[in-house]
Amino acid sequence: MELEEVIEDQDEQDDEILNEDDESTWLKWLVLFPGRTLPIVERNPRPIDMLRQCIAKDRTFGVACIRNVNSIGTTAEIYEYTVESRMHGLEEVRVKAKGRQRFKIIRMKNITGRIPVADVKILPEIELGPPNYQCRIASLDRLRGGVADRFNIKRLNKVSRIDSAITPWPSWVYNLYDPKKLSSRIHNYLKFLESKGGNIPSDPTDLSFWVAQNLVITPKTALSLLEIDCVILRLQREEKLLRKLANNVFVCKRCGAKVAKQTDVFQMNEEGVQSAYCNPAGAIHETITLYKAQSLVLDNAPPSSEYSWFPGYQWTIAHCGGCRSHMGWRFTAAQRDLKPQSFWGLTRTSLIWGERESHYCDEWDSDDENDETTDQSDTEFLPPYSNVY
Known part of the structure; x- marks a missing residue:
């Protein structure tokens, strides 16, 4: 950039x-x-x-x-x-x-x-209303309000089935384009974060940007999400990604060694599980915080608190145990009253999604850094660049 x-x-x-x-x-x-x-x-x-x-x-x-x-x-x-x-x-x-x-x-x-x-x-953020609003049964309007929690969604689904009974399309077709129901389904994929105290937006527009910035995806996929004008289309694409990645694991980008499960991720700050941090040299690292990780080795140097991104924590550089590539850092608490006492901060560029048995990248991953003609060991040096104006 x-x-x-x-x-x-x-x-x-x-x-x-x-x-x-x-x-x-x-x-x-x-x-x-x-x-x-x-x-x-x-x-x-x-x-x-x-x-x-x-x-x-x-x-x-x-x-x-x-x-x-x-x-x-x-x-x-x-x-x-x-x-x-x-x-x-x-x-x-x-x-x-x-x-x-x-x-x-x-x-x-x-x-x-x-x-x-x-x-x-x-550019505007286009957020359409309920897809069958014009042909709804008006006498049921009193049942349509409320927060999009799981109890209210059940009621809304019942109302939607009644509304769709007088239309040519079944209710599940309308549900594909309902922003509240799309948001509810995405929240279901992220329940493991909410159970750990994660703060996930409920507004469809805010949620669509939150998911895009917290998913471990390639820059090309991230750009394709940013280019979408309609919130509903962005949420649909993110739901498809989450559904596909739900049972996958994080692996080392270079050698494919299994590093962590999706459920090991937790939210360390208010922005989500993935945030951008800048070191003293000016290099920006997009870092994912995890409770647990495997296949990693630590430097022999003692933990350091100098320029630590997390106040009260000391860091140690972590490498992949298989290929020795830089993966991130392990943070340990310098005080006993801090929680968690330790966690991992791994760079997004060091990780990709992997299936439990085979190598995997998200389906829109067709940019140069993962081109089939490019050797895997060279991919980290071929990113697309963005410009900060």
Whole structure:
């Protein structure tokens, strides 16, 4: 990904200022969804100038994968930043930004000087109502409200069957396009997280973005979910993914060694089981937190609390026991009153889904890093890149 400057809605007729490619910071593998936090540590003067302009204006920039015109991205709003002085008069800027709205690049333009310009359009989040609303039985409206919990869903299913009795289609067809029922089915797949105290959104739009950013999927699949305008279609695709991956396990991307089960995952922060963290060098790691893991070995170095992402915890680097590739870190509590006392933080790029007996990747995994003509050991060096505007 490239760090570049602020985006505005095209409807306001403002141009978007973008940094030149050779002055940008690359953020590999990261696809930003609305609601997600993006941490940035920057030491290069040009990106620092861009961030200063963002902070002085409206604190907004954008993140997108530049493949061609009409690329889709997400605006990000800076909500926290610090500036630290370094040696020789240099500065280090640390920024935290939150994904806000999806956008589409309409036109990229070159102008004299160093800064190219692009026009973008903010995309709406289309959330349709119940599919059979126009032909419903109005006398049953008093039974349609309430929270989409499992008891209310049973009542809604009964009402839906009665409504569909006067239509050409059975109720199960309408259920495929009902946002509340889609959300309920996705929550059923994620019950193991809710039982551990996980906070999963109930709003269909928020849920669709939460699932997309917490699933271990390839960047191409993540981008395809970001490109979908309709919440119902996004939820349908995510339900299909969850159904297919429900009984699978996490395996090492390089050698296929079994690492963990889906039920080993837990939520360590409010955003979900997978979050982006930035190390002191500026590298961003999308990290999944798990209670248990196997087939991993730890470095001999003693645990360190320096730059720990989790206050009160010390980290030790973890490698795959089979191929020795870097997998992430094991975090151990420095105090007895912290819970859990230990857990694993594994990078998303080190893991893929695997069946219990055979190698497996999600069905939309057809981008370059998993091309059939590419050796598996080289795939981690062939990610698609996205640009931060």
